[in-house]
Amino acid sequence: MQDATRGAWPRPYVPRLPARLNYLLHHLLTPNRVNRRLARWLETHRRTGQAFTAAEKAVKERAFGCRMCGQCALPATGYACPQTCPKQLRNGPCGGVSPDGACEVHPELRCVWVVAYERAEAAGHVEDLSLLQRPVDHRLTGSSSWVNYWQGRDDGLWADPEGVRTRLPIWPTTGSAA
Amino acid sequence: MTADLPRDRRPAATGPPAAGPPAAAAGTGGTPGLRGAIDSGRFAVTAELDLPHGIDPDRVDTKASALSGWVDAVNVTDNPGASVMPAAMAGSVLAQRAGLEPVMQLVCRDRNRIGLQSDLLGAALLGIPNVLLLTGDHPRFGDHPGAKPVFDLDSVTLVGAARALRDSGRLLGGRTVTPAPSWLIGAVENPFAAPQRFRAARLAKKVAAGAEFVQTQFVFDVPMFARFMADARDLGLTDRCTVLAGIGPVRSPRALEFMRFEVPGIHIPDDVVRRLTSVPSDRFAAEGVRLCAEIAAQVREIPGVGGVHVMVFGKEGLVPEILEAAGIGPRVVGGRVGRRASERGTRNVG
Numbered sequence: 001m002q003d004a005t006r007g008a009w010p011r012p013y014v015p016r017l018p019a020r021l022n023y024l025l026h027h028l029l030t031p032n033r034v035n036r037r038l039a040r041w042l043e044t045h046r047r048t049g050q051a052f053t054a055a056e057k058a059v060k061e062r063a064f065g066c067r068m069c070g071q072c073a074l075p076a077t078g079y080a081c082p083q084t085c086p087k088q089l090r091n092g093p094c095g096g097v098s099p100d101g102a103c104e105v106h107p108e109l110r111c112v113w114v115v116a117y118e119r120a121e122a123a124g125h126v127e128d129l130s131l132l133q134r135p136v137d138h139r140l141t142g143s144s145s146w147v148n149y150w151q152g153r154d155d156g157l158w159a160d161p162e163g164v165r166t167r168l169p170i171w172p173t174t175g176s177a178a
Numbered sequence: 179m180t181a182d183l184p185r186d187r188r189p190a191a192t193g194p195p196a197a198g199p200p201a202a203a204a205g206t207g208g209t210p211g212l213r214g215a216i217d218s219g220r221f222a223v224t225a226e227l228d229l230p231h232g233i234d235p236d237r238v239d240t241k242a243s244a245l246s247g248w249v250d251a252v253n254v255t256d257n258p259g260a261s262v263m264p265a266a267m268a269g270s271v272l273a274q275r276a277g278l279e280p281v282m283q284l285v286c287r288d289r290n291r292i293g294l295q296s297d298l299l300g301a302a303l304l305g306i307p308n309v310l311l312l313t314g315d316h317p318r319f320g321d322h323p324g325a326k327p328v329f330d331l332d333s334v335t336l337v338g339a340a341r342a343l344r345d346s347g348r349l350l351g352g353r354t355v356t357p358a359p360s361w362l363i364g365a366v367e368n369p370f371a372a373p374q375r376f377r378a379a380r381l382a383k384k385v386a387a388g389a390e391f392v393q394t395q396f397v398f399d400v401p402m403f404a405r406f407m408a409d410a411r412d413l414g415l416t417d418r419c420t421v422l423a424g425i426g427p428v429r430s431p432r433a434l435e436f437m438r439f440e441v442p443g444i445h446i447p448d449d450v451v452r453r454l455t456s457v458p459s460d461r462f463a464a465e466g467v468r469l470c471a472e473i474a475a476q477v478r479e480i481p482g483v484g485g486v487h488v489m490v491f492g493k494e495g496l497v498p499e500i501l502e503a504a505g506i507g508p509r510v511v512g513g514r515v516g517r518r519a520s521e522r523g524t525r526n527v528g
Contacts, residue, residue, distance in 0.1 A: 006318070009327065086316060087286075087327065091334035092380040094313045095368030095395055096442030104442035105316045117373040130379050132387060135291065135335045135350070161386035 012103050012112035013065025013084040019119035022079035031150045039150035053144040070140030070148055076128045076158050078120030085112050090133040131158040210509075211279045212251040212308055213362050215485065216391060216420045221478065222485030223506060224281060224393065224422060227252040228492040229269045238269065242276035244494040247508050248501055251279040251308055253393070253487070257288065259441070260320025267297060270306045281364060282306045285314025290330035291339065295349055298340055302359030310364040310393065311336045315442065334383050337365055341388025365389035369406030370399060370445035378409030381419070391420040393487040396437070398446045400476050407480050416482030423477040426489035427470040427496060428454055429463045467496060471503035478506070 042049040060066030064074060065084040073082055073090055082090045086105035093113030096104030101114040120126045134157060140148060148154055215222035225245055230237040245252055254269035270280035282301050284294060301309055313333045317325040331339065339350050340363050347358035365384040369377050381392060397403045403423065410416055428434045434454055437444045457465045477483050490496050
């Protein structure tokens with residue numbers, strides 16, 4: 001019944017793997033000479049590129065409820081995917097979360113940001129949640145976030161609040177500051 | 179900005195005689211309005227102006243006149259509860275015509291970044307001096323639950339976009355806008371929603387992005403609110419951002435149930451529920467107003483609280499009564515001084 005009326009909206013997803021393991025696994029994805037070359041090659045070979053993207057989707061859908069935004073925020077959110085928030089909020093929870101942590105849209109589920117906070121805290125990464133996330137670039141929807149990461153398209157995906165005045169073009173706060 | 183010293187500065191700005199001089203020369207050293215309150219550290223008062231469902235501009239006037247002289251600014255809501263209402267920009271203009279300073283609310287639910295920035299520019303074009311930028315309730319709660327939820331930006335990125343537009347005259351897409359707008363930028367926070375330990379940090383993100391004032395969700399749990407304020411002080415937020423505590427009366431058992439179970443994000447602790455439900459039903463409304471005034475007086479004593487934001491669900495006539503009972507007197511807005519509730523006759527609006 002709930003799916004009939006709320007089925008199309010994203011549903012908060014509890015990640016399948018422990019946060020610490022995710023932080024460890026991330027080292028495998030860090031851009032290097034090999035995966036940068038792989039990324040370039042995948043973008044010039046359409047069929048294989050599509051298969052690679054489909055494989056990434058299969059893995060991340062199961063592990064994180066991935067919705068293929070193509071610009072992965074997981075490393076900064078305790079590996080709980082903010083795109084599974086019904087409002088797809090990338091900078092923290094909305095004000096509608098109940099005091100005990102229930103999502104306002106799907107009250108039977110826990111807010112994904114409550115999960116993110118607990119996971120980040122348990123892994124010693126709670127300060128990551130204070131990073132300022134830039135708006136999603138919808139042109140990347142459906143593409144491989146790993147390829148985008150290796151190709152450098154994720155540079156500036158988030159910003160240190162302290163540096164916001166001077167650093168990132170997506171937060172062009174003071175024209176004269178730089 | 180001296181927003182961290184509101185209580186010491188407050189008396190200078192309140193209670194001038196009704197026949198007193200115009201606002202700018204009222205001897206307060208400050209200018210009227212929300213920016214004046216924030217810049218001078220005077221205790222700020224804002225209230226929600228609920229637009230009428232229909233399109234009768236005279237009703238906006240009537241509601242506005244109930245607030246005139248008692249508030250620094252009025253919030254004009256943007257389709258609250260995800261139900262269709264007249265546009266906040268139109269309501270803001272009507273509030274201005276009625277002599278009130280508007281705070282135009284803008285939510286991320288209904289427009290993408292093009293629409294949001296367009297409305298920000300429109301507000302600047304119309305001389306609307308304050309904007310309040312928030313996520314917005316999900317369509318699930320409104321009168322069009324089948325609507326497409328947009329949420330292209332979130333409240334933090336919308337605040338960042340507004341500040342980029344104001345302080346560097348640039349749209350998110352990079353194009354320059356001259357002259358740059360000058361609004362005061364506000365945000366909201368809910369100290370009572372989980373994860374509670376992250377709430378001050380979330381406010382810190384909005385302050386880093388550019389929020390200069392913040393209005394909170396209804397405070398019914400004063401100790402929990404005090405903990406949030408302690409976190410906010412520890413992060414240095416109260417020096418950079420004026421916190422207006424959200425208050426409002428619960429006027430009936432039905433309203434109590436509605437606020438507890440149907441409005442997301444409102445937290446009413448059990449002792450407050452017991453207090454309200456223990457009075458006879460004919461005294462419920464009066465008890466709700468008394469409770470609201472008590473909470474207003476209590477939050478005012480919490481260090482770092484720079485004002486109150488009064489939400490009355492269309493009963494604008496109650497605002498002076500609550501403020502007076504809380505010991506927060508009338509103020510000078512646009513050269514007019516609020517009359518005491520006892521001098522206002524019995525006209526209650528709503």
